[in-house]
Amino acid sequence: MESLSPAIGRNFTPPAAKSFSISTGGGFRLNFLRTNLAPASRRRRVSVYAEAQIDFSDPEWKNKYQEDFELRFSLPHLTDIFKDLKPIPSTFCLKMRTPVSEEFAGGYPSDEKWHGYINNNDRVLLKVIRYSSPTSAGAQCIDPDCTWVEQWVHRAGPRENIYFRPEDVKAAIITCGGLCPGLNDVIRQIVITLEIYGVKNIVGIPFGYRGFTDRGLKEMPLTRKVVQNIHLSGGSLLGVSRGGPSVREIVDSMEERGINMLFVLGGNGTHAGAVAIHDECRKRRMKVAVVGVPKTIDNDILLMDKTFGFDTAVEEAQRAINSAYIEAHSAYRGVGLVKLMGRSSGFIAMHASLSSGQVDICLIPEAPFHIHGPHGVLRHLEYLLEKKGAAVLCVAEGAGQILLQKTNATDASGNTVLGDIGVHIQQEVKKYFKELGKPADVKYIDPTYMIRAIRANASDGILCTVLGQNAVHGAFAGFSGITVGICNTHYAYFPIPEVIKYPRLIDPNSRMWHRCLTSTGQPDFI
Numbered sequence: 001m002e003s004l005s006p007a008i009g010r011n012f013t014p015p016a017a018k019s020f021s022i023s024t025g026g027g028f029r030l031n032f033l034r035t036n037l038a039p040a041s042r043r044r045r046v047s048v049y050a051e052a053q054i055d056f057s058d059p060e061w062k063n064k065y066q067e068d069f070e071l072r073f074s075l076p077h078l079t080d081i082f083k084d085l086k087p088i089p090s091t092f093c094l095k096m097r098t099p100v101s102e103e104f105a106g107g108y109p110s111d112e113k114w115h116g117y118i119n120n121n122d123r124v125l126l127k128v129i130r131y132s133s134p135t136s137a138g139a140q141c142i143d144p145d146c147t148w149v150e151q152w153v154h155r156a157g158p159r160e161n162i163y164f165r166p167e168d169v170k171a172a173i174i175t176c177g178g179l180c181p182g183l184n185d186v187i188r189q190i191v192i193t194l195e196i197y198g199v200k201n202i203v204g205i206p207f208g209y210r211g212f213t214d215r216g217l218k219e220m221p222l223t224r225k226v227v228q229n230i231h232l233s234g235g236s237l238l239g240v241s242r243g244g245p246s247v248r249e250i251v252d253s254m255e256e257r258g259i260n261m262l263f264v265l266g267g268n269g270t271h272a273g274a275v276a277i278h279d280e281c282r283k284r285r286m287k288v289a290v291v292g293v294p295k296t297i298d299n300d301i302l303l304m305d306k307t308f309g310f311d312t313a314v315e316e317a318q319r320a321i322n323s324a325y326i327e328a329h330s331a332y333r334g335v336g337l338v339k340l341m342g343r344s345s346g347f348i349a350m351h352a353s354l355s356s357g358q359v360d361i362c363l364i365p366e367a368p369f370h371i372h373g374p375h376g377v378l379r380h381l382e383y384l385l386e387k388k389g390a391a392v393l394c395v396a397e398g399a400g401q402i403l404l405q406k407t408n409a410t411d412a413s414g415n416t417v418l419g420d421i422g423v424h425i426q427q428e429v430k431k432y433f434k435e436l437g438k439p440a441d442v443k444y445i446d447p448t449y450m451i452r453a454i455r456a457n458a459s460d461g462i463l464c465t466v467l468g469q470n471a472v473h474g475a476f477a478g479f480s481g482i483t484v485g486i487c488n489t490h491y492a493y494f495p496i497p498e499v500i501k502y503p504r505l506i507d508p509n510s511r512m513w514h515r516c517l518t519s520t521g522q523p524d525f526i
């Protein structure tokens with residue numbers, strides 16, 4: 001369960017638009033705009049935050065909210081810019097199993113009896129819990145009464161009509177940011193699906209966005225043969241990087257290379273880049289589809305059940321926890337300490353703690369804690385050593401940053417370089433027990449890069465397959481500036497800005513975090 005923007009307050013979903021307003025009692029103000037359903041481009045243009053309050057005494061507020069939601073989640077489409085663009089029947093049909101011929105003289109293959117296409121009006125329900133009160137655990141409410149408001153997003157999948165002739169397509173795939181299990185699986189599925197549509201010109205851009213401009217980095221031709229076995233190893237066939245050229249330089253390079261489909265695999269930074277590329281292409285009136293596939297081991301993208309690689313990371317993290325447990329329990333007054341990834345969200349730490357059942361203390365960025373003092377982590381550790389003879393701590397890398405010296409350093413992408421909370425806790429534990437004059441044998445494990453570099457497990461393999469295929473379907477359907485995700489076990493397209501407004505966080509009042517606390521038995525460290 002993600003928490004909401006701290007600026008808005010945990011029980012309220014941030015909507016957008018102007019001309020009617022929501023009063024929240026939380027002291028924030030939101031505006032709504034009443035519009036008739038206009039073409040997607042026009043609707044998006046008018047959907048903006050503004051400064052007025054939603055009036056819940058207005059009997060129409062719910063309808064207005066839903067209209068605005070529809071507007072915010074409408075998908076940018078090539079026809080927003082190219083009004084006269086005419087679709088053609090899809091070349092994607094699984095009844096056509098033989099290789100697509102070089103010439104499409106006889107028209108594109110199709111089978112009228114095949115019901116494998118998604119209707120453009122199909123929708124997926126975004127929120128499935130009906131909270132009856134804002135005080136229900138983890139409740140996300142729009143109004144103070146927590147009224148049920150349906151929120152629908154666009155169903156992903158192949159459409160009957162497409163907006164690119166496969167022989168005109170030059171598709172490029174790029175992987176940016178840090179590694180994540182499953183990148184190769186997604187690359188592989190994108191290539192395979194493009195080929196099924198009949199695309200022959202597919203390339204990989206090496207080492208993230210910098211591959212567009214760095215001299216000496218050549219694009220890599222991709223075929224089914226090239227990608228056939230790449231999912232058997234971790235990492236990215238194409239390589240990754242942070243930082244890189246400006247959006248203008250990237251789009252210049254795309255223009256030069258004749259790229260008209262770009263598949264961008266990355267996290268929130270990469271997706272911000274993808275939106276900027278999409279906007280720049282529109283400005284230049286380039287007929288380009290930019291489609292993202294969210295890649296973040298931290299699982300910090302909004303609105304999705306999970307992102308690919310997360311399950312694998314949890315499974316691998318659990319192994320590290322198990323080692324820490326064995327070390328701690330085999331030592332005299334042993335303390336096992338594991339640091340896991342999670343820049344601003346503690347999902348891996350929470351899920352690995354839950355799945356292992358071996359963790360006594362789980363620390364995440366979303367739940368503040370004291371190390372020292374009567375309610376601090378060290379005092380509880382002392383209690384655990386007395387009671388159980390050993391203890392296991394699991395800490396997310398972004399936890400407790402307030403306790404560390406700030407460096408103000410940033411990486412090439414502008415992300416803050418975090419202090420090492422794992423090392424800090426290790427030192428503090430040693431110091432504390434030394435001063436107490438009691439033994440404590442601390443074993444510290446930092447499996448970060450080992451976790452990130454492994455290949456995807458079976459469930460992530462399937463997730464990557466579906467996301468990769470849907471990314472291609474979205475591009476052929478003429479959408480651009482969108483991304484794809486799993487939503488209540490179904491697959492949906494989202495306009496990119498909606499999923500990167502802020503990092504998805506654990507709600508400390510959610511059932512999942514409460515379950516974790518139940519499992520570890522840890523107290524509040526405040």
Ligand SMILES: Nc1ncnc2c1ncn2[C@@H]1O[C@H](COP(=O)(O)OP(=O)(O)O)[C@@H](O)[C@H]1O
Nearest residue numbers: 176177242243244266267268269270272273413
């Ligand atoms: N706001 C932004 N606008 C455009 N590009 C961005 C933005 N933020 C990050 N990027 C680019 O996206 C790439 C990946 O970003 P990074 O934050 O490292 O990883 P991630 O995508 O996993 O969050 C980098 O090449 C970076 O330059």
Ligand SMILES: O=P(O)(O)OC[C@H]1O[C@](O)(COP(=O)(O)O)[C@@H](O)[C@@H]1O
Nearest residue numbers: 177178179267296297298341342343
């Ligand atoms: O050392 P690197 O490569 O910069 O990566 C470290 C960061 O990558 C992450 O694993 C995930 O970051 P991204 O989602 O941006 O790739 C963070 O948890 C961690 O802080």
Ligand SMILES: [Mg+2]
Nearest residue numbers: 177267268269
């Ligand atoms: Mg990021």
